[in-house]
Amino acid sequence: MPINRRILLKGSMAAALSGAAALQTPARAATTPLARPIASSGEMLPLVGLGSWITFNVGNNKKLLDASSDVMAAFFESGGRMIDSSPMYGSAQATIGYGLKKLGMPEALFSADKVWTSSASNGGPQIEASRSHWGIRNFDLVQVHNLVAWRAHLELLQAMKAAGNVRYVGITTSHGRRHAELEEIMTSQPIDFVQLTYNVEDREAEQRLLPLARERGIAVIVNRPFQRGYLIERLSSSPLPDWVAETGASSWAQFLLKFVISHPAVTCAIPATSQVEHVRENMAAASGILPDTALRNRMADYVGQL
């Protein structure tokens, strides 16, 4: 990302470096979603980002490419920054590149991608291919996807970071896989980000990984906040409880996102969508009041009873 944005965000660094994990709202965007600092740098990230799994894998269909661009436009208009993808996601990277070009390469972009190959020697060329799809100079964050060949790839990513070719390094898992190994990596490796699955029903990460992330100063990206839409589908037949209105949540999507992003260790949740109204709804979850511990427990209990 351009240096000027980093300079712009420097103001928030001091608070973060002093250990404050409190929420802050960056002053630059017309719409200012709630944000938290990346622990290793203090750079602020809005609590809601944009995933690209399935939704942005639209191939060469121009109508769908334009629809994806509209989603990205709404995301940036709502103050969003982090877009996350992977070479595993079919044409999603190219779709993002198409959208970014159409939108004039928004400066707010925080580009997060992954390296996903079991071959250590293919890591570099794959990252370069991904970068080319996005059409950007460098990624802000590159993560080792699903711990695949993580030792070799982390070594590569750290070298890239030292050379200034990537700003942050991370590792991902999903669906609750290999948490013990992830914990070992978080403990032993100097990573900036970890990405994992966390939602109102999949709460294993609360036991060890999220506290460890806070302890080690590792930013947390949350995937599958809606369990790929199944949670919303299942809950949509039940009434949204009145008492959640105090947080500003007016839909199940916002209920679920507020639960995720209200965990103090979480830096950014990345729901994916192909609908403009949904991305606006998701971004609006990063506003108003975030549930405290008591309310979070009530939310989880309520969903558990449905």
Added chain:
Amino acid sequence: MAEWSSYSLHDLLLFSPQAYTGLFELLNTTLWPLHLVTLVLALAAAVLVLKGHRARHRLFWAVLSILWLWTGWQFLHVQYAAINWAAEYVAPAFWLQGLLFGLFAVVPKCPRISYAGTVTDRMAAALYVFAVIGYPIATLALGRSFDSVEFLGISADPGVVATLAVLVLSRARFIWLSWVVPLAWCALTGVTLWLLESPEFLIAPLAAMLAVVAAVASGTRPHTLTSK
């Protein structure tokens, strides 16, 4: 990737129903009016068989060879692989199938294709007509928009079903080799459409089952071993 076993089938679905039907919209737009060419070729090949034309065997295998090579390239490699990288690994199977049919077209003892009007032959004929004309209508009836219906020679499924119909009418010592890829594709496309919760998910598997039943039943009679 050793951990693939920990994924469910749904987790392996990389694209949405919109992206999948969008694929056929794009193909239909890009390749029109090739649809007419494939329709004429398919009908002409059928007429050759019905009339017992002596050149029918080699011509039919040659047409099928081109169909499989083309579908493997244009549908799987160029278009489908854009939303499903696994298609890149399936395309070579289509090319091999195309080469096998190409081989059938040129070898001295060319596998014969005969229509004698038996029950199983009629089943095969019905399957063929369905692949050529019925498939677009069926996909339309099951909810596709007109611009995303599937046509023989444009997408894979109708061509695979047409191939199975032809294989029912064909006899040769090693003809079973040419059943493997079409049957596997019917299973694959059925699972894909089932995961996409599409009502079309049964079309190709049912067509494959019908073809297998017809082939097994016709295998008990000797007449097509010596064709006209």
